[in-house]
Amino acid sequence: MKQYSLNMLLVVFAIGLLFAAHFRIIDGYIQIVFMTIGINIMMSTSLNLVNGNMGEFTCGHAAFMCVGAYISSLLSVFCFGTKFGEPLLPAASVVIVFPIIVLIGGAFAAVSSLLVSIPSFKTRDDYLAIISIAVNYMIISAIENMDFVGGSRGFQGMKDTVWAMVDLFDGPWMLFWVINFTVFTVWVIRRFISSTYGQGVNAICQDEVAAEIMSVNTNKIKIINFMVAAGLAGCAGGLYAHIIGYVNPQSFNILKSTEALVMVYLGGMGSLSGAVISAILFTGLLEVLRSQAIVDGLLSPITFMFPDWEPSAGVIKWVMIPLLLVIVMQFRSEGIMGNRELGDVFPKLKKFYRFK
Amino acid sequence: MMAQTQIQTESTPVLEVRGLTQRFGGLKAVNDFNVKLMPGELSGLIGPNGAGKTTVFNLVSGFYQPTEGEILICGVKTARLKPHKVTALGVARTFQNIRLWNDMTVLDNIKVAQHSQLGYGFFHSVARSKTYMKREAEIEQEAFELLEVFDLKDFASDFPKNLPYGTQRKLEIARALSVHPQLLLLDEPAAGLNSNDAKDLIRLIRWIHDTFDVTIWMIEHHMDVMMELATQIKVIDFGETIADGNPEHIRNHPAVITAYLGDDNI
Ligand SMILES: Nc1ncnc2c1ncn2[C@@H]1O[C@H](COP(=O)(O)OP(=O)(O)OP(=O)(O)O)[C@@H](O)[C@H]1O
Numbered sequence: 001m002k003q004y005s006l007n008m009l010l011v012v013f014a015i016g017l018l019f020a021a022h023f024r025i026i027d028g029y030i031q032i033v034f035m036t037i038g039i040n041i042m043m044s045t046s047l048n049l050v051n052g053n054m055g056e057f058t059c060g061h062a063a064f065m066c067v068g069a070y071i072s073s074l075l076s077v078f079c080f081g082t083k084f085g086e087p088l089l090p091a092a093s094v095v096i097v098f099p100i101i102v103l104i105g106g107a108f109a110a111v112s113s114l115l116v117s118i119p120s121f122k123t124r125d126d127y128l129a130i131i132s133i134a135v136n137y138m139i140i141s142a143i144e145n146m147d148f149v150g151g152s153r154g155f156q157g158m159k160d161t162v163w164a165m166v167d168l169f170d171g172p173w174m175l176f177w178v179i180n181f182t183v184f185t186v187w188v189i190r191r192f193i194s195s196t197y198g199q200g201v202n203a204i205c206q207d208e209v210a211a212e213i214m215s216v217n218t219n220k221i222k223i224i225n226f227m228v229a230a231g232l233a234g235c236a237g238g239l240y241a242h243i244i245g246y247v248n249p250q251s252f253n254i255l256k257s258t259e260a261l262v263m264v265y266l267g268g269m270g271s272l273s274g275a276v277i278s279a280i281l282f283t284g285l286l287e288v289l290r291s292q293a294i295v296d297g298l299l300s301p302i303t304f305m306f307p308d309w310e311p312s313a314g315v316i317k318w319v320m321i322p323l324l325l326v327i328v329m330q331f332r333s334e335g336i337m338g339n340r341e342l343g344d345v346f347p348k349l350k351k352f353y354r355f356k
Numbered sequence: 357m358m359a360q361t362q363i364q365t366e367s368t369p370v371l372e373v374r375g376l377t378q379r380f381g382g383l384k385a386v387n388d389f390n391v392k393l394m395p396g397e398l399s400g401l402i403g404p405n406g407a408g409k410t411t412v413f414n415l416v417s418g419f420y421q422p423t424e425g426e427i428l429i430c431g432v433k434t435a436r437l438k439p440h441k442v443t444a445l446g447v448a449r450t451f452q453n454i455r456l457w458n459d460m461t462v463l464d465n466i467k468v469a470q471h472s473q474l475g476y477g478f479f480h481s482v483a484r485s486k487t488y489m490k491r492e493a494e495i496e497q498e499a500f501e502l503l504e505v506f507d508l509k510d511f512a513s514d515f516p517k518n519l520p521y522g523t524q525r526k527l528e529i530a531r532a533l534s535v536h537p538q539l540l541l542l543d544e545p546a547a548g549l550n551s552n553d554a555k556d557l558i559r560l561i562r563w564i565h566d567t568f569d570v571t572i573w574m575i576e577h578h579m580d581v582m583m584e585l586a587t588q589i590k591v592i593d594f595g596e597t598i599a600d601g602n603p604e605h606i607r608n609h610p611a612v613i614t615a616y617l618g619d620d621n622i
């Protein structure tokens with residue numbers, strides 16, 4: 001019972017959400033918010049593997065999201081779109097093929113992570129951070145210079161795939177996929193990191209020399225850890241591309257990477273539940289800050305003194321979020337959860353669920 | 357006694373080091389070092405501060421690549437092997453300054469040291485395959501057994517950083533044994549221990565030696581610990597081997613006395 005309680009709760013929640021979306025109890029906007037939460041959970045939990053569990057400081061996670069987004073978008077348009085001519089596959093197969101497309105995008109992203117993981121054999125800390133930023137720029141610039149995917153104008157046509165799904169059954173398909181992939185992400189990470197094999201990642205974080213000398217193949221574990229993290233970010237990218245229906249290299253620039261970083265540090269490094277919680281809070285906060293009325297309200301003490309200043313919500317968001325990070329780092333540098341999990345903070349919860 | 361020595365010399369040495377030299381820039385930290393350890397031996401390596409003892413251990417465990425010379429573990433050359441490969445050949449060690457994984461539980465510290473013998477990989481761990489479940493159960497049981505015999509079971513879910521110093525030392529030795537080594541290298545296991553703890557440590561090392569079928573090579577500044585335990589001792593100074601023999605021989609060796617002159621430890 002205890003073993004399945006969490007799973008059952010999730011299933012009930014997911015079905016409830018899908019029903020609510022299907023019968024228009026929640027509107028398109030709320031659905032988008034929920035999907036963004038899912039994508040952000042995928043991004044923060046996967047980055048947490050590298051920055052939290054392994055203790056490397058990388059800040060180019062959006063690069064892998066970008067690779068996943070473009071690869072799956074291309075495949076999607078080839079298979080079901082009309083942009084490059086006749087669709088390769090019958091529209092009826094879309095429900096089976098779509099998750100495969102997303103996973104292939106993730107696989108390419110995983111391979112592209114070698115650009116960071118191989119340098120990480122010899123480099124750490126600041127130097128690796130710089131390498132990861134460089135890789136972020138490299139990948140974006142490479143795509144900006146590829147005319148067949150639209151270059152800096154971006155790429156679209158993925159909505160054909162979504163419509164093909166809607167033609168089969170008129171339901172909230174993308175919400176369905178996001179829920180599934182989010183659960184899949186957390187599940188993969190949890191199982192990997194809690195195995196003795198995955199504990200090697202934590203050992204590398206805490207003392208790499210001791211890890212190598214106590215029989216951990218540190219280079220291999222680094223490659224695998226980066227690949228898992230990048231692969232899952234790639235899947236997040238694939239889903240994102242299909243939700244928006246349009247991708248642009250600049251959507252995956254350093255700002256996007258920073259968002260993922262903020263979530264990881266907000267949640268607490270190395271804490272999976274922290275990464276999930278902070279992704280939810282962070283997405284919620286972003287949505288709140290989109291409202292001009294709320295931003296105006298929050299800033300009224302300041303705008304009162306500078307009547308000429310009219311802050312716009314879209315811009316002020318990028319003042320508020322870094323400010324939040326500064327405050328968190330100053331007063332609770334270990335993040336919301338520290339490196340503990342929910343069950344460690346509230347031991348009573350452990351009576352009700354088991355999560356393996 | 358004689359017959360036993362005969363048998364031992366016929367089998368392959370657990371560790372054989374020939375002409376080992378290590379330069380750090382202009383400094384020759386180790387020069388033309390040779391040693392041969394037979395299965396079941398318990399030997400020592402001593403020398404004044406900065407003599408090059410830890411460097412020898414770092415070379416044997418594959419952490420440094422030697423400038424010259426070769427190292428054979430159970431007859432296998434370790435040249436250009438990564439440290440984890442050398443460990444997989446059967447060498448485990450402790451460190452002069454304790455290097456436990458401080459934010460992992462005591463149990464996980466022991467388990468992770470079995471990495472070279474896991475027998476499963478990433479996909480097994482995610483799929484929770486039969487192999488995974490079986491191996492993970494075995495690893496956990498073995499880790500608990502090891503903690504049990506080391507009297508550390510009560511600390512299984514504690515973090516090493518919260519343990520007393522002496523317990524941390526003990527845990528580091530337990531972790532090294534979790535590797536299933538043929539050769540156990542102990543770098544100053546008694547460092548920082550009071551004389552009571554040091555006595556316990558002597559008993560512990562002797563017990564490990566009798567129980568685990570492992571060859572032990574240790575560095576130690578506490579001469580009483582060394583004289584009590586080791587049957588063979590090598591002395592190095594400025595990277596040069598200056599004496600070699602049983603404890604009695606070493607105690608009275610003029611070169612050793614000169615090297616240690618002014619050092620209170622002897
Ligand atoms: N990585 C390194 N780079 C440069 N020099 C080094 C390095 N490691 C050790 N040395 C030098 O080599 C010499 C031998 O050092 P080592 O640590 O082996 O001494 P030790 O015999 O273990 O001494 P102690 O009793 O203080 O532990 C010292 O002079 C030390 O400064």
Ligand SMILES: [Mg+2]
Nearest residue numbers: 409410411452
């Ligand atoms: Mg030393």
